[in-house]
Amino acid sequence: MKTYSTNEIYSDLYEQLINAVIPAGSKIKPVELQSKYGCSTNTIRDTLLRLSKIGLVTFQMQRGFRARETSPEKRADIAKFRVLLEQEGAALSIRKAGLDWEIRLNTAHHKLSHIEKLMTKHGLTDEHLLVWSSAEFEFHDALISGCASDILIETYGHIYAQFRQQFVAQERDFGSNYFESIIHEHATILQAALARNEEACKLAIHDHMKRNF
Amino acid sequence: MKTYSTNEIYSDLYEQLINAVIPAGSKIKPVELQSKYGCSTNTIRDTLLRLSKIGLVTFQMQRGFRARETSPEKRADIAKFRVLLEQEGAALSIRKAGLDWEIRLNTAHHKLSHIEKLMTKHGLTDEHLLVWSSAEFEFHDALISGCASDILIETYGHIYAQFRQQFVAQERDFGSNYFESIIHEHATILQAALARNEEACKLAIHDHMKRNF
């Protein structure tokens, strides 16, 4: 049986939350995870407190932990907030960032694009989805990475994680044109960013997310 | 000797961080706080993990806790990010909120205004500063409270706390006209908000913070 280091417990729970293996809103009981990870309840508690920092887990004194709740309102809320942060981050990057930002962004998009092509060609396995998910984050993260605001980047990371958590369970109807749209939207964002067109980029970001409002 | 409940430990540390009694960037060792609060190191650790959620404390595996670092760049960063969130929150409130928001905002401003008058009349004691600090938060919090975005309000709370933490140690040169300016700025924000003038309100928020950029 696999043994887990504390960091592995963290990553494993992170993934389970992001992918709604632990469903949004459900209670998380240290005792139940103890046997799986082969550690004390205290270590689990510790890890859950750390996950609560990024908002994937909510914590209330004396009543433990839950995967963050979801609802149509909360999903819209998170999506809009994500737009706000990403628009600002992208706009600042466009204004201030240099060549290395462009390269980072281009690279990230290239990787993402590669995976997206694979996904339309072959079906979309769970494993593909996992790789895509992280490539998608890296693209959006690269987009704002030139903004020169650590706190914005940090916060965006949390919000992106929450976004995934809230939507992954919903969007099980990936129609064949779903990914085609997404691919196009990513390309549009990239184009506007590299053209240093602030308003076009903001619009593209908005359009990319608007199905989730 | 006073005994502390866990919640009191949390509040006490919170205040010490906000008021830079624990200076920004300094190491926080559970063992050293143990005797003061009369509990085990583990309880302190637990509390510090909870404080790391709001960003007052940073945590790194195997190397413990620190009060969040500060520097001129970080202060400017936090200040600008605060403006972004507050402008958005205020604009949304102006657009969507109803009468109860106006009342909440008015009430909060009234309280704040009262304290600010006291502070200009008499000197400014540490105790006054504490009361003012919380009244100031309540005013800004009320301003965005009609935005209908839980995640924005939650995040703003964290950022406001970090803002206090980063600036309180710096601004020990409260000139006599410092508070006069602040009072005027608050009034300007209130006025614009109640007049439902989005752009004027955004501008007022920006001006309120621009000394910190």
Add this chain to the structure above:
DNA sequence: ATACATAAAAATGTCAAAATTTTTGGATGT
């Protein structure tokens, strides 16, 4: 002096058990 290795000390992390609190489920009475 500087760099490096090593031992001692301090700090951090993990654990299992005990204490506390909340939740559950059934009995009682209205």
Add this chain to the structure above:
DNA sequence: ACATCCAAAAATTTTGACATTTTTATGTAT
């Protein structure tokens, strides 16, 4: 049927001891 109370069970929090890791201090060689 419904609410209330109570006891048992479950979950959470706290503790103190122990294990691990990092930091500090010391000594040695270049």
